[in-house]
Amino acid sequence: MDRKRVEELLCLSKKKERLAHAYMVQGGSQKIRKEVGVFFSQLLVCETDDKKTISPCKKCSACLLVKKESHPDVQWVTPEKSILSIDEVRRLKEEIYIKPFSAQYKVFLLEADWMKQEAANSLLKILEEPPPYGVLVLLVRTAHNFLPTIVSRCIRLSLNLELDKEVEQKNAQIIKCILDARRKRNWNEFFNRINAFVKDTEREEQESLVEQVVLLAHASFIQNEAKSAGAGQPQLPERKQTDIMDIKLDTMERILQFRNRLRYNVNPRVLLERLILEFR
């Protein structure tokens, strides 16, 4: 679903008084998930009582406080490395059973990608007996990382995968530098660039870079195939001739295999090195 649709659904379920106590928003990008979290919180605490619209006004003091992340009844839980710890769940538990300060609801936004068994069990207890005013929103990359017992207690909302335009441009620049070093066989530069990128970024950004490298390889592969089939130059939008590399079918297959390994938590630095070394 695109983000607008997700927001409409949330508005409708509030209007029909069919709100649940737990939601899992997955996909999109971290930025978009966060924006959906802000929107949903505003929807729940907005103080403007306007019968004509079902969405939050985004102008009242409650809406503005949510935006500044300082509304007393909207709490963000942003664990280190996106791994929810047992301590964080314990704190959440202490907080959620205290009645809201000024709003009708008390909202908890959890930006988590993983949680250990202990934390999951504790969270499950909260999900089993939430207070009537409590709303938990898990903002996650993918629901696959969570226990089915947790996922099944949440209303799941899937956002379309979107690459942030800014991130995309930054990535393109980094990929170009790494590929240049690869072509010139400047190995020092090659390994240093990858190392620096991995050191400075979170996993989500690393995955988006890998995805972009795969797309680049794929575009080159298609172009080469079309050329050898005598079909002339296929129309690839906005891709310059200099970007096209010699990618054969077996190379493309290996590249896709590497990409899939990212799911099994392999070291992203090693993965990027192996991936780009496939480019000739």
Ligand SMILES: [Zn+2]
């Ligand atoms: Zn408002």
